[in-house]
Amino acid sequence: MSRQMLSLDDRRYVWEVTQNKIRGSSWNHTIRVGVVNCIDSKNTRLCRFYEVESYPTIRLFNANLEKDDLGMTIKKASSEVLQEKIIQFLIDLQKKNLGAPNWVNLLPYSSKIESIFRNVPQLVKSAVLIVEKNDSLVGSHSILDLGLYETIYVRKIDAGSPALDYIEILDIPAVVVIDRETNKNHVLKGNATTREEITSMIMKEFGIVKEEPSKNISPEKDSSGKPPKGINNGTDQVYMVDIENALSNSLLNEVAVKKNITGVRYQALVNYIDILIRYLPTRPQVLNFLKNFQNHLKKHSYITGEQLVNVIRDLQSTTSVLPEKQQWKGCLGSKPTFRGFPCGLWVTFHTLTVNAVFREKDNPDYNPKDVIRGIHGYVKYFFTCDYCSTHFQEMYKKDAETFVQKPDDEIMWFWTSHNKVNMRLKNSASEDPYHPKQLFPTKKNCPTCYLSHDNSFHRENVKLYLKKLYNSTSISYDGVQALASIEDGKSTSGSADK
Known part of the structure; x- marks a missing residue:
């Protein structure tokens, strides 16, 4: 099953900017390129200070950087447009005599x-x-x-x-x-x-021969052809460790990178936490943390990213836990750049839609749009892959509100949307060579999900498969870190009902 959301455009864009077009070119006599991974929690404070809230983000800084200078932001553009903006940035600085002595002179020559x-x-x-x-x-x-x-x-x-x-x-x-x-x-x-x-x-x-940098951005398998140790063998098993990793990452690296969270963005955070509490089948210690965090949010209407990190830290106890980063299981990629968080996020979203249906089956007042609206708010205001967020919002705007009329519809809308993403990213630079993008579920994992006469999906059987796959009773706890039991302080890795 392929659950990756990172876009080819973003991967290729960053590659061209940092390697082929600038770092790997002769421009490095004037331009120095640094790449910061804002998903890494070690860089969250840095990215928050410079107000980097979506990726890719390009910032230009003068060589003589002053304190509190946030630089100039360049919106995502083609590499050609990016270079033109960089050139104009350098020219403007040189006109003000703010360029560095070692820069090439880009101002027009005017003497004899x-x-x-x-x-x-x-x-x-x-x-x-x-x-x-x-x-x-x-x-x-x-x-x-x-x-x-x-x-x-x-x-x-x-x-x-x-x-x-x-x-x-x-x-x-x-x-x-x-x-x-x-x-x-x-x-x-x-x-x-x-x-x-x-x-x-x-x-x-002048007889100059220039060496061109490599432009190979296609993912390749190891020369042995064998998948790295621990890589999922192609099954669709759902693991709690992937859900908990996605939860921690979404709060500590995605939400926390925002400098200020207020207004509609704050409400989106409140709604996101609400659906997690109601429908995510977490371990009791994690559920307690979410409830405690929700109580804090209800008392306020504004929070900074730095305050959010401090609140999460202060809420940690033996009975209230947001787990630290663990080894990915079903979402483990063949390289750190593959799968991981985007995969875990898809797993979490599917799990929310399925368990909402089960938990609300006897509630005539349940609104099946609650979950997709909560997820949409998170993706719109907090998901840092700018291209991915934009595409998801386009899918949502097109038919989510009209498609979802009854509980099962939310399950099927997310399944359909997931396959649209898979097909869009098929054969892209974001594709893990050991987990090629394909329609989900595969015929191998769910033969009954396909019609025999034309190989198309049997939607009713797909729905049954999804309900079984993402049901709380089907989730594996293999690989989760042990947490102290709420009742007696003993170590446990299972759920409350196991």
Whole structure:
């Protein structure tokens, strides 16, 4: 069963930004890239301070960073647009004389041609002027691309600059090379108009060969072809350890990263805790923690992320426990970047919908939309994968409220939505090679879930399968950390009714 929610777009985006486009390129003479994993609890305070509430988030900082400077946020964009924003950020700083001394100069050259080598190290044998319109960033791209090569000095110059009056330039953009020893210049021949073409033309002129970083982002299996030890063998068994991990992660790493939680976001947190208490079949110590946390929330209307962490810490006791991170079981990925929390979250959501139906079967006043609304609020206001949250909200807006009219409908809506996500992410960079994305459940695990004549789903049998799979009586407690018994203080790893 595949339960991963991380999107290909996010994985590829982060890869291109941090590896191929910046860190792995020649831009690292001016740009330094740091990657912070905000899901790691060690980084929660840092991410909260810088108001990083969804991923991927790109922040640009000046080299001379001042205290409390939160930098400039770049919304998710293509790698090309991202580079343009970075260039404009550098140019704006240099206009204010705030750039670092080792940066390449991205401001237009405005002096006489014969003065271009003034204050330039003797190691530099040639200067290059990229002639372009004053609103173009093509030259800046090439300057950054070539900044590592110490024997050439590259600047851009506006096409209308008086410094070019004695140079015959027929087309714009153009590339002018000036020899330091003779002070003679010549215009490179060729019809180069793009950043890549101009950079390539200059490199060819000086015999420069650039090594390209690897762009392989496809997941691969180990050379042995065998899954790592402990990886789920393809069964759909639900484990309490995965649910508890998802619960802890959702509160300590997702909710706690928010700087301020108030208004509709605070109410979404209250609703999320409410459905967890009502329908998540947790161990009694964990249930006590959720109730204690709920009581705290009811007394207030606002909480900061830092306060939330402190409240969770203060509520810990032998009878009130939010478990620490444990080893994933059914959601264990072949690598730390695969499955884990997104998988555990899907398990938790399915478990909520199924157990709500069982617990409310004799309640004529039960509203089957309570659970999906509570989950939707959590995903909308707290789930940090921005792309995943947006896509989930789109699915919800399309038909959740109209589809769910009776209790069983919430089970089937989540099942349908889960399969939509699986098919969208099939063969993506987020796919664990040992857990390929496929329709759930598989025919192997549930033969009766498929119609024999056309291989489509038998929806009624699927519903029965889900009710059995996610029922509280079917959950395995294998692998959970031992908790002190509420009754006598003895260690226990099971549920209250086991």
